[in-house]
Amino acid sequence: MRLRHIQIGLWIMAGLAALAYGALILRPQMNAQTQEATFRPAFSLPDGAGQLRTTADFAGKFQLVFFGFTNCPDVCLTTLSEVAQVMDDLGDAAEMVQPIFISIDPERDRKLGIDGFTQAFHPAILGLAGDIGGTQAAAESFRIFFEREDAPNAAGGYTMSHSSALYLISPKGDWLRQYDYGTPATEILSDLNTRL
Incomplete structure (x- = not known):
């Protein structure tokens, strides 16, 4: 029973780590898209x-x-x-x-x-x-x-x-x-x- 709780805890931690990693990877891409959307050339x-x-x-x-x-x-x-x-x-x-x-x-x-x-x-x-x-x-x-x-x-x-x-x-x-x-x-x- 105790082993089962440890496994669930490890799966939750792995999931949170994956989400955090994804946020770090995607954030620069989202910022780049925002910057591109506000790019206003002029002459x-x-x-x-x-x-x-x-x-x-x-x-x-x-x-x-x-x-x-x-x-x-x-x-x-x-x-x-x-x-x-x-x-x-x-x-x-x-x-x-x-x-x-x-x-x-x-x-x-x-x-x-x-x-x-x-x-x-x-x-x-x-x-x-x-x-x-x-x-x-x-x-x-x-x-x-x-x-x-x-x-x-x-x-x-x-x-x-x-x-x-x-x-x-x-x-x-x-x-x-x-x-x-x-x-x-x-x-x-x-x-x-x-x-x-």
């Missing part, structure tokens, strides 16, 4: 007309944000084409989504005409090209990287290396997710439709 950059635009301008709308440059040979063109397709396929719901292209090569892109570049894909895509300080601040806020690289065969003798994901921001300004490069428009559209 303050001029559009093609020189008007300063900020994340607050688009409160109440979902934002599809992409960092790139007009001389990008492939990634930017593909991603903006996918965004254009999404905007077309959204129909009337497109009013709830603001696609934004942030130039990581702002000096050259302002000269080339950021509006002409974005409008060639879709009239709803807003192009932003500020100074390098504002661009760097926006990139850090979105947690993306970009850098200039020498490339003798490229226009101007250089190209830009950069993060290639498309970012979805909520109407309240929270980071929701990223769509990795190559995510088809149909998948982006399906995800957006569940949120609209």
